[in-house]
Amino acid sequence: MLPENFFCMKKILFVDDEPNILSALTRSQRNEPYEVLSASCPEEALEILARESVDVVISDEQMPGMPGSEFLAMVARLYPETIRIILTGEGSLNSAIRSINEGSIYRFLRKPCHTIDLTLTIHQALEHRELVVMSQKLLKENKQQSIILQNLEKEHPGILNLKKDDDGTLLLD
Numbered sequence: 001m002l003p004e005n006f007f008c009m010k011k012i013l014f015v016d017d018e019p020n021i022l023s024a025l026t027r028s029q030r031n032e033p034y035e036v037l038s039a040s041c042p043e044e045a046l047e048i049l050a051r052e053s054v055d056v057v058i059s060d061e062q063m064p065g066m067p068g069s070e071f072l073a074m075v076a077r078l079y080p081e082t083i084r085i086i087l088t089g090e091g092s093l094n095s096a097i098r099s100i101n102e103g104s105i106y107r108f109l110r111k112p113c114h115t116i117d118l119t120l121t122i123h124q125a126l127e128h129r130e131l132v133v134m135s136q137k138l139l140k141e142n143k144q145q146s147i148i149l150q151n152l153e154k155e156h157p158g159i160l161n162l163k164k165d166d167d168g169t170l171l172l173d
Contacts, residue, residue: 010034010126011052015045015059015071016087021111025058025087028115034126042071049075054082056125058109058118061088069105076104081133083125087113 012034016022022038029036037054039045041063048054057075059068072084084104089111106128107121153160163171 010055011037012056012058012122012126013037013039013045013048013054015039015042015057015063015068017041017060017063021060025118028118029122032119032122034122042066042068042074045071046074046078049079049082054079055129056083056085056122058085058087058122061086072105080104081129083129085109085121085125087111087118 012029014022014025014036015038016025017040019040022040026036026038034055037048037052039048042059042065045057045059049057057072059072061068063071068086068088072086075082075084083106085107086105087109106125109118109121149160165171
């Protein structure tokens with residue numbers, strides 16, 4: 001279960017070279033409980049990512065200088081924990097496949113995208129990111145506990161061979 005203030009701690013970043021679209025995207029999320037950042041080009045977005053922890057990046061595909069799929073592939077390499085979404089008006093099957101393969105894209109959305117669909121996708125992306133982070137934390141803890149158990153078994157052979165009854169209660173001889 002996610003904490004009550006889960007979304008308040010999160011940041012999303014929109015990247016689009018068209019000022020009107022960037023403004024509309026930002027406005028569409030103004031009532032949401034996360035911080036919304038914006039960049040008008042991939043280079044500006046990379047500067048933001050270098051100084052701020054961003055949870056979700058939503059990028060246009062068709063931008064001068066660097067396509068969104070290439071930008072998001074760079075984000076995947078530099079900030080693998082950041083969820084990446086492509087939002088484009090020029091969506092073809094080939095560009096969707098390229099984006100997914102190169103940038104490990106979480107979702108591929110087409111413009112115009114209804115505000116509700118965009119908001120739900122962002123919420124799902126934030127929840128997905130949190131689940132991945134929690135899963136990584138649990139795997140790390142499990143690995144540490146396995147090392148501790150291996151060391152205990154080395155120091156005290158047979159210590160892990162405990163007898164239990166059907167409901168898991170320890171049986172003592």
